[in-house]
Amino acid sequence: MAGKKTTFEVYRGDAKGGARQSYETEVGEGMVVLDVLHQIQREQAPDLAIRWNCKAGKCGSCSAEVNGKPRLTCMTRCSSLDLDQPVRVEPMRTFPLIRDLVTDVSWNYEVKKKIKKFKPRAPDAPDGTWRMDQKDVERVQEFRKCIECFLCQDVCHVLRDHHKHAEFAGPRFFIYTAALEMHPLDSENDRLTDLRERDGLGYCNITKCCTDVCPEHITITDNGIIPLKERVVDDHWDPLTGLVNLVFGRPKG
8 A cells, every 4th residue: 555645844953952854754554653753764864863662652762742742652643643734743842852852851760769669567467468458459550550651741731831840740750659658558658748848749730631641541630649639638737637647646748
């Protein structure tokens, strides 16, 4: 089957500046955007910088913006795009540009290092092991599906438009924290303070844009961020919780 001649406008440049450059190329049946980028790299622009790895939607490496929307280029089928119009491919806007479609996402790993790790409570079974319900296993498992593509970070307006990187951890790390906070065996008791004071959970106004772009279909907002907000409110402002904290010597969140 003959392919369709299509124009791809691919961003070329680095931290000093750049612009989209047009490449006319043939798009065949079943191709994804990453296929086209490799084709352009092979035939017209051998110095085009692209980050990719698995080409199966599981490593999160090939994140970029296609027609303005954060996507995995390996999972964006060309048949889903209007090929009668130029297809724009640009780097993620939220992170510093290295070159072409490659951005520096190292800030995310620095944020992750600051989050208090899993701290198991004492075993509660006679044989020295733990017991937990299957529903609790499944609840936490949803958050563990994250492939750290950082598309949710890229689309979040708090980071993308307001550049609150120093004050806001972002949706990826709210669900990471949710996986820890909602684990029934975890005994770390002070992440709520960090969410409120250091990680800027209050900046999130639950637009659900992060949920919309998640390639793993994690319900980031409803199942992760909103429950965390409720916990922070209960922990910090609920008078009964404050009394319990005072009696048992737990730090106020």
